[in-house]
Amino acid sequence: MTESWATFGADLxxxxxxxxxxxxxxxxxxxxxARSGRLAxxxxxxxxxxxxxxxxxxxxTVAEAYAELVAEGWLTARRxxxxxxxxxxxxxxxxxxxxxxxxxxxQTSYSLKPGSxxxxxFPRAAWLAAARRALTEAPNEAFGYAxxxxxxxLREALAGYLARAxxxxxxxxxxxLCAGFGQALLLLARMLRARRVREVAVxxxxxxxxxxLLTGAGLRTRxxxxxxxxARTTELAGSGAGAVLLTPAHQFPTGAALxxxxxxxxxxxxxxxxxxxxxxDYDGEFRYDRQPVGALQGLDPDRVVYLGTAxxxxxxxxxxxxxxxxxxxxxxxxxxxxxxxxxxxxxxxxTLAEFIxxxxxxxxxxxxxxxxxxxxxxxxxxxxxxxxVSGIAAGLHAVLDLPPGGERAALRSAAWQDLxxxxxxxxxxxxxxxxxxxxxxxxxxxxxxxxxxxxxxxLVASLP
Numbered sequence: 001m002t003e004s005w006a007t008f009g010a011d012l013x014x015x016x017x018x019x020x021x022x023x024x025x026x027x028x029x030x031x032x033x034a035r036s037g038r039l040a041x042x043x044x045x046x047x048x049x050x051x052x053x054x055x056x057x058x059x060x061t062v063a064e065a066y067a068e069l070v071a072e073g074w075l076t077a078r079r080x081x082x083x084x085x086x087x088x089x090x091x092x093x094x095x096x097x098x099x100x101x102x103x104x105x106x107q108t109s110y111s112l113k114p115g116s117x118x119x120x121x122f123p124r125a126a127w128l129a130a131a132r133r134a135l136t137e138a139p140n141e142a143f144g145y146a147x148x149x150x151x152x153x154l155r156e157a158l159a160g161y162l163a164r165a166x167x168x169x170x171x172x173x174x175x176x177l178c179a180g181f182g183q184a185l186l187l188l189a190r191m192l193r194a195r196r197v198r199e200v201a202v203x204x205x206x207x208x209x210x211x212x213l214l215t216g217a218g219l220r221t222r223x224x225x226x227x228x229x230x231a232r233t234t235e236l237a238g239s240g241a242g243a244v245l246l247t248p249a250h251q252f253p254t255g256a257a258l259x260x261x262x263x264x265x266x267x268x269x270x271x272x273x274x275x276x277x278x279x280x281d282y283d284g285e286f287r288y289d290r291q292p293v294g295a296l297q298g299l300d301p302d303r304v305v306y307l308g309t310a311x312x313x314x315x316x317x318x319x320x321x322x323x324x325x326x327x328x329x330x331x332x333x334x335x336x337x338x339x340x341x342x343x344x345x346x347x348x349x350x351t352l353a354e355f356i357x358x359x360x361x362x363x364x365x366x367x368x369x370x371x372x373x374x375x376x377x378x379x380x381x382x383x384x385x386x387x388x389v390s391g392i393a394a395g396l397h398a399v400l401d402l403p404p405g406g407e408r409a410a411l412r413s414a415a416w417q418d419l420x421x422x423x424x425x426x427x428x429x430x431x432x433x434x435x436x437x438x439x440x441x442x443x444x445x446x447x448x449x450x451x452x453x454x455x456x457x458x459l460v461a462s463l464p
Contacts, residue, residue: 022057027065034074034085041087045075048083108420110455114253114397114443115207121368121449122315126360127351133358134350142346148337150177150322151346154353158322161356162308166284167294169301170324176333179319179343181280181309185210185245188278188305189217190336191329197242200278203231204432205254205424210245210280223429226251228390230258233266236275243276244269248296249284253427253441255391255399263296270303277304283312285365288373289393302326310352312396312445313365320344320352372396375444375452382456386463387440396445399424406464407438413462419455 020028033039045051048066052059066083069075077083142151149155155172162168178184192200200214204223211221222241224231230251236244244266248258258266270277279296287293297306306324314320325333355361372395379398380389387400402410407423414421424439447455 023061023065026055026057026061027068030065030069031072031074034069039085041085043085044081045083045085109418110420110451110458111446112419112421112442112444112455112459113446114422114441116316116443116446117312117314117368117396118371118445118448119315119317121371123360123364126364127355130354130358130360131347131351134354135347137354138347138350142350146344146346148334149173149175150344151349151353154349154356155322157353157356158308161361162295162306162324165362166281166292166306166308167298168306168324169298170306174325174327174330176323176325176330176337177344177349178321178323178337180311180316180321181282181307182209182213182321183343184307184321184323185213185278186217187333187336188243188323189214189219191332192243192276193218194332194336195242199239199241201236201239201241201244202429203246203251204429204434205427206245206247206252206429207427211429214245221429223432225432225434226254226256227434228256230256230262233258233262233269236266236269241275242273243278245278245280246296247280247282249281249293250287250392250395252280252282253397253399253424255395255397257293257392257394258296263299266296267300267303271300275303279304279306281306281308283395284308285313286369286372286396287392287394288369288376292394297324302328305329313361313368318348318352320348371449372445378456379442379444379459382460383463386460390439397441397443400440400442400463402438402440402464404438407440409464410440410462413464414458417458417462419458419462421459 030039030045039045045066046054048059048062052062055062066075066077070077070083073086075083076086152172154177155175158175159170159172162170176184178187189200197219199220199222201222201224202211202214204226214221222239224233224235224244226232230248231246233244233246246258246266248263248266250257266277269275277296281295284292284295295306297304301324303326305326307321308324309321310318311321323333352361373393376393376398383389383400387402387406390399390401407425411423421443422441424437424441427441428434442459444452
């Protein structure tokens with residue numbers, strides 16, 4: 001008898017009872033598997049013929065073991081249904097004391113929290129078609145350990161798309177694929193720390209998650225004031241920062257676009273000090289009142305790291321992001337990433353490459369651009385003169401500036417409406433020296449198509 005029984009067809013693993021004959025050992029092994037719950041109630045067992053072949057024993061031996069366990073009530077046997085573990089076979093386990101926790105409040109009925117696209121708009125059929133083509137054409141080596149830069153097919157597709165749509169100068173050899181923006185920023189933070197950079201300038205309004213990634217890597221963050229012209233990049237001079245993180249196309253969350261004068265100031269600072277600009281182009285494709293402004297990286301590809309993501313254009317669940325790096329940084333960033341790509345599925349990368357090459361990505365972006373533009377227009381019309389919609393007509397969110405005392409009243413009313421949305425102050429850097437603004441950040445891209453109208457109505461009802 002072998003050390004264990006296993007049927008290769010049904011993956012049934014049984015531990016033999018020591019010192020027993022073949023039939024008795026098989027019977028006890030099955031009994032114990034059912035008693036312990038490892039064979040779940042209702043689980044179908046292999047036929048006696050199949051199990052006998054797999055175990056290398058006589059079929060009658062298996063049949064007799066099954067019959068004994070049926071008689072005991074551990075198994076059931078019905079014509080046409082086969083042999084199964086009885087529903088009553090699981091033995092009640094002793095009660096275990098579980099600490100009582102306060103119930104967690106469910107998510108709000110309506111959400112206008114920024115940072116997410118309309119997930120119901122994900123192009124399932126087009127993505128599936130691209131996935132099928134990509135899988136059919138995938139080379140065998142795509143199923144092995146990956147290049148830390150990511151699949152060359154996607155890097156080539158991105159190089160062409162970014163040059164055409166965002167004015168980015170990059171060749172496939174200097175694009176690195178990541179599991180979203182967060183991993184890209186973490187890798188850059190590690191690279192900066194290895195370069196002995198101690199401080200990174202950030203915008204005075206921004207995501208605390210991004211600041212936490214930088215501080216977690218041992219870097220201090222210095223806030224730059226933000227106004228209607230974007231971040232005040234003139235403050236970089238003499239700041240001592242070794243890098244700056246910017247959202248120049250559409251400042252998050254205030255919605256300002258970095259003016260040409262301040263773009264030039266940032267590039268001049270980087271050239272004169274050897275500093276780096278980290279450009280977060282998170283929603284650059286979505287501009288509604290004019291042609292999208294090109295990426296800041298186009299002004300100086302040697303001093304700007306361009307960072308993009310599919311999180312807003314497609315879905316954050318894809319965990320797909322990319323960096324277009326200056327040539328001297330490649331080795332350092334790849335050293336921080338490791339010798340292979342542990343984070344992004346090669347098949348997902350091949351699918352996105354096919355999605356871009358086929359034109360499906362452009363079609364999807366155009367469709368969603370129209371959807372989000374209509375929503376923003378409806379938001380502006382519904383709000384009327386009860387709030388001022390600030391920032392450029394772009395992206396998936398807008399800022400509603402309120403009169404004094406209006407923010408607190410609106411948030412209290414939103415809670416009654418079961419509506420989730422954050423105040424602008426939520427995104428403020430703790431050390432930012434800017435006059436306070438009473439405003440709400442409205443993620444109009446978040447609701448599904450069916451939820452948009454009632455969510456907008458809840459927002460309007462919440463305004464003072």
